[in-house]
Amino acid sequence: MTRGVGRRFAFALVAAGMLALAGCWQDDAPPTKGGPVVMRRLSEEQYRQSIADIFGSDIKVAGRFEPDVRKNGLLAVGASAVTVTPSGFEQSDGRAIAIAAQVVDKDHRDTRAPCRPASVTAADDACAAQFLRHYGRLLFRHPMGEARLRQRVGDANRATAVTGDFYSGLAYALAPMLYSPEFLFRMETSEPDPEHPGVARLDGFSKASRLSFLLWNTTPDDALLTAAEQGDLDTRKGISRQVDRMLASPRLESGVRAFLTDFLGFDEFDTLAKDPVLYPAFNQRVAGDAREQVLRTAIDQLVTRDGDYRDLFATRRTFLTRSLGPVYNVPVRAETGWEPHAFPADDPRAGLLTEVGFTALHAHPGRSSPTLRGKAIRELILCEPVPAPPANVNFALVQDTTNPRFRTARDRLTAHRAEPTCAGCHKIMDPVGLALENFDALGAYRVTENGAPIDASGDLDGMKFTDPAGLGKAMHDNPATVSCLVGSLYRYATGRAIDKAEQPWQRWLEQRFAADGYRVPTLLRRIATSDAFFAVAPETQPLPAKEAMK
């Protein structure tokens, strides 16, 4: 998505407004000691984007990646708790060798190597060192130590001696760097904070990585690494300068996309399936476009328009493709690609929860599910964990959509809730999930189920509504919608659950988010320029699991 002049102008305003903020450095923020340093495995997207940024987008990245783990509601937090399995290492090894070979092959060597060897058939210490120093700094996100560099140059020279090819030697030395833990993991290190005696902070290179992966979802660029090398990231002014540069970049969209993909649980799209007999319009292209539609809608609202996060649940603006047109039953003029679309004011669709990317994702292959949709709203959007169902629960009544006594999902769930063991959780999930019953398992609009009219009324934490748009309004006005986003974004940024001692800081952040008009780029700036974001506290007090998602 291209951003126009309007977005740049908006950022200019934000940057100008932030000058005062930079000056006082959010001095009214409650102090916090932060949390522990973390070691996070790169996600597949981060790996791919890092390789593209370092070596070029034409370098192919093949093979399977190890599955991510969701923890405290986020894959970003789970990334701090995963390792590389033996089979994952094999995959990583093979991928590294393939990438290294591409970087030095005849199609790429002249543009990717910063020097030419004196002879392509003999070792060249200086050129090998220049090559490996350059890429080592980018891959490890900090400069390579001289001893390690010499070791790698030695490896290159030995391989060149065997193969008689300088570039094969380079590939031999480069490949281990690509499956090194220092590349596969974001390994943070801390140092004493001179401004806060007794408190530690991340070192400059760890700060650079946190900033880059938070704002751009990729490895730090040369300017950021240079800032770390020069100590700029040890000053608030230096950090602000880099953060403003990164916020003004088109690459911010990648960062926000990555967060939303994690926050909205979009990894579930990998296994999304629908019954082709019941839903012939569904295919993998529809699934991919449904996922992309939500992200485009959100990026447009949050980044391009720099708009109110809460309006995501009420907006009529979205984007469509020809694949999605039959599901929404609206004309799409663009023969290829995306086109903006605005649902009319009287249309039942309003907000992200009424998009196919939500309604189809949180439904069964052959029928809708108010329970799954309600659970997703509670857990993903409101950060309210819902307990798993009892092991002995009988779902027969809910699953039988042909029972003439219970023609609608509301009928079936009402009967199901008569079971005392089920009632508690369903009271949390169903009233919100039933509001989306006008959308079938694919997300197409309907007014009846089995010939019976659908009642989409309900309430969310006491706020009553009568239709899907009403649910969006209730989500817009619910305080948990805001606190969940703020808490999730901070957990995403730090890769860990929020520490008990950080709760006052989070409350303050929520207040500032509200004062800032619920604008996500501004929230990102507040986090990225805060002391809390870089503070390190070896001793932490983990929250109870129930609160850890908030």
Next chain:
Amino acid sequence: MVERLMSRAGVGVVVGALGMLALSSGPSAAPEVAGTDRGFVVTSFYYANTDGGPEACPDGLTVSSRDMYLASLPPAERAEMSKVDKELNLYAASIRSKDGKNLCRNPDLAPDAHMRTVQGGTAFGINLDGTDDGHATANSCAHEKFSSPSGVKAVDNQFYRVMGCVPGYRPKGIDEQYKSAAYRSGEYTVLINVMGLKPGASDGEVTVGIYSSANPVPFAGNGTPIANASLTVHPNPHFRAVAHGRIAGGVLTTDPVDLSLYHTVGRPSEIALKGARLRLELLPDGRAKGFLAGYQDVEFLFHHQFDLGAPEATEQVKFIVAGAAAAESGYDCVSVMSALKRLADGYPDKASGRCTAISSAFRIEAVPAFVIPPSDEGARPVKPAAADSGWVGRWLRKLGL
């Protein structure tokens, strides 16, 4: 109509500049966007053929040029040419004239073998000449009428009379299989847009757009047509027509209009119908089915549907392709052209009085769709320009393709 278009633009509905041409009937008119309109994408499109019962072809089916050629050879040569590895040679040889010309391009260079044509009285289609008995009129030549299996009288479908005994053109024959598969795979697409029905009315006068589209027909993986897809009208105005029509009792019928539909027969082609009429049943579930019928100019039809081979192909390949189609469908080009001329029933030549076009009917099925106007860029090539000096090349150049 102008006010309607302008008011739509006023509420934000994009109407292409070419859309104003929709005010006049005939080719080159462009559509407007839906609204209260009902759009359809045709999901099944092929000649309205039928088995016709035992009386249809009482003397048997037609004989292909290949079989006629083999029968003309001495036994030893026949055995040699019948070998599998001689198949391509046989295809080519079977349509080669004595002086080496392609008979599917030059059908007048050999004597008519008088192919078997339909003798029965049953066929699908529409009454195109307006007569009950097929007597000659100022616009038609005398011919026998058909009745449809459902009892519709006075049906005109002389193309079926010519091709109804050709094995490949009979129901599920190889020509139907080939062209239906081509249609389903997206090689050509037909759109219908029913415009102007008053809101809330089920019957009334309408304007009907009949267009080609370069977008493939949307099908699910299990073969089910996908309803409510958006398809864009063909960028070339040549493949658009607008007719006046009416809906009565759930049946849409249109007045005659000349139209051209983009088509492929292994290469770009065209179905041109003069005085075309549509008869569509609008089904309660939103689908539609019926017939599109009209007169095909015999010369144009023959050269677009029997004179095969891609423009850029060598002459030998054109021999093989046209010969293979004739062999596998079971006709010979010379007899087909002769029968088409003999049984032509429309558009008499003023000088000779002989009819130049033949009544034809296509059976169509359709699902609801959004018919999208083409962009304002106007006509643009959809296929590479052809360097062919024959019919196809002249046609492509005429269209600016």
